[in-house]
Amino acid sequence: MSIKNLDQLYRSVIMDHYKNPRNKGIIDESNxxxxxxxxxxxxxxxxxxxxxxxxxxxxxxxxxxxxxSMASASMMTQLIKGRTVEEAQSLATVISNxxxxxxxxxxxxLGDIEALAGVAKFPARIKCATLxxxxxxxxxxxxxxxx
Amino acid sequence: xxxxxxxxxxxxxxxxxxxxxLVYLDSAATSQKxxxxxxxxxxxxxxxxxxxxxxxHTLGNRATEAYEGARxxxxxxxxxKSTEEIIFMRGTTxxxxxxxxxYGRANVGEGDEIVITYMExxxxxxxxxxxxKEKGAVLKYINLEEDGTLSLDKVREVxxxxxxxxxxxxxxxVLGTMNPIKEITxxxxxxxxxxxxxxxxxxPHLKIDVQKLNCDFFAFxxxxxxxxxxxxxxxxxxxxxxxxxxxxFGGEMIDFVGLYDSTWKELPWKFEGGTPIxxxxxxxxxxxxxxxxxxxxxxxxxxxxxxxxxxxRMSEIDGLTIYGPLDPEKRAGLVTFNLNDVHPHDLATVLDxxxxxxxxxxxxxxxxxxxxxxxxxxxxxxxxxNTEADVDSLMDGLRMAKxxxxxxx
Numbered sequence: 001m002s003i004k005n006l007d008q009l010y011r012s013v014i015m016d017h018y019k020n021p022r023n024k025g026i027i028d029e030s031n032x033x034x035x036x037x038x039x040x041x042x043x044x045x046x047x048x049x050x051x052x053x054x055x056x057x058x059x060x061x062x063x064x065x066x067x068x069s070m071a072s073a074s075m076m077t078q079l080i081k082g083r084t085v086e087e088a089q090s091l092a093t094v095i096s097n098x099x100x101x102x103x104x105x106x107x108x109x110l111g112d113i114e115a116l117a118g119v120a121k122f123p124a125r126i127k128c129a130t131l132x133x134x135x136x137x138x139x140x141x142x143x144x145x146x147x
Numbered sequence: 148x149x150x151x152x153x154x155x156x157x158x159x160x161x162x163x164x165x166x167x168x169l170v171y172l173d174s175a176a177t178s179q180k181x182x183x184x185x186x187x188x189x190x191x192x193x194x195x196x197x198x199x200x201x202x203x204h205t206l207g208n209r210a211t212e213a214y215e216g217a218r219x220x221x222x223x224x225x226x227x228k229s230t231e232e233i234i235f236m237r238g239t240t241x242x243x244x245x246x247x248x249x250y251g252r253a254n255v256g257e258g259d260e261i262v263i264t265y266m267e268x269x270x271x272x273x274x275x276x277x278x279x280k281e282k283g284a285v286l287k288y289i290n291l292e293e294d295g296t297l298s299l300d301k302v303r304e305v306x307x308x309x310x311x312x313x314x315x316x317x318x319x320x321v322l323g324t325m326n327p328i329k330e331i332t333x334x335x336x337x338x339x340x341x342x343x344x345x346x347x348x349x350x351p352h353l354k355i356d357v358q359k360l361n362c363d364f365f366a367f368x369x370x371x372x373x374x375x376x377x378x379x380x381x382x383x384x385x386x387x388x389x390x391x392x393x394x395x396f397g398g399e400m401i402d403f404v405g406l407y408d409s410t411w412k413e414l415p416w417k418f419e420g421g422t423p424i425x426x427x428x429x430x431x432x433x434x435x436x437x438x439x440x441x442x443x444x445x446x447x448x449x450x451x452x453x454x455x456x457x458x459x460r461m462s463e464i465d466g467l468t469i470y471g472p473l474d475p476e477k478r479a480g481l482v483t484f485n486l487n488d489v490h491p492h493d494l495a496t497v498l499d500x501x502x503x504x505x506x507x508x509x510x511x512x513x514x515x516x517x518x519x520x521x522x523x524x525x526x527x528x529x530x531x532x533n534t535e536a537d538v539d540s541l542m543d544g545l546r547m548a549k550x551x552x553x554x555x556x
Contacts, residue, residue, distance in 0.1 A: 005165070005500055006551060010493075041492060042509040042516065042523045064522045066492035122496060 167502030322471030378427030450480025
């Protein structure tokens, strides 16, 4: 088996986020709630955010899905906490470019999400990696006017 | 077991995927196509292509003969009384929607009941949900036994005199369960309801006899039985089809067109508006010839044996859960399973790296996933070209996946 290929996908940092998800749960005092699913495979995410004055103060997720989708959700919440809505949106663009094997802006601190770059080589799994990010983008876009 | 020679009829199987020989275990999603079918379609386009039912010219006649010849092959294949009962459609989904839109709208009213089961594919749920919502009718579900089969007692409890339509799959695409359609049809008829059968997973694998089943409608797709995509069949009893209204209007289906009113052609053409799926029908006809040459009884036996072998081998793996009846005689040639905490997508990726194609996800059966209390499963499905060696490859892949994820977890 091409274990080497698999290791590009299942980087240890991804498996760590899958096994020990950060920010798992629901924020009771959240002002942004998004539910999103991947209709072709059944992955689901319930994302709650606390956004004030254009800053994401807190982010938590609940969900069910494969290692890639859940690890990506964990990384996403970890990374956007304390950042501005604009920064969070730029990070979503980074992920999207990463998945399309395009150049991405690495001037921002990408933290653990650089580990997701290997997913681009597994086209069937790109949707898994982007689910949480799409949910976040939708949430902050819907609410950016009143926040 | 079928001869390994059959494998050579399928050009696609002779290739490597990710450095390994392809092991195709996703035939319940779509089957591969033998050379005989590919050539029939290619010959049709190379030699006979024309529009049907109108040409005075020779090609027009050849195309019409090829198209109507395929209809006769389908009639024989499912033992319908007449070709008037065989309507070519895009696939099972279109066929079931047609029954809901035409028969359903005309015959289901407020407070009437439509009965389906928990194991249905989305294509045999949503058309009825929509109909029930539109008409104020009640959609009822027959619950399953613990092993994923149906009990006739539960069927009798749910079907009442208010039931107008009973719709269910013959063979489950997830559990592999084969439902007692003939007996359930009797119960439906005793209450004055019609019986609609989703035969998508049955027609490729079992000898179908619609007269023996006595069902009122039977839908299936060509692409799951060695035929091309985009062609399927709706069988309906002539007395029902005769009084049903078409839902698609236009060319090909009309008799006489006036400025403000028109009349329809006779059966089956009144349901086939527009230029029909001619090459698709020719391909389906060739697929039927191919399957009949092998023999449906052989195919059924082969799949029982392969499913039995797969279940026996898979039970050697600790932490592997198989869904559906464990008796191979009670199931068709597919095995749906989960391996410990390894998510089916992760499992399918590891198998794919070994050249093994399986399905992972909810299999278009979200209510059933809920019933099984899982969000997704993996499925290996077998067809005539699969062998015990394919099952052995699957086993190797599963063992590797288990080891790999044990290490990284």
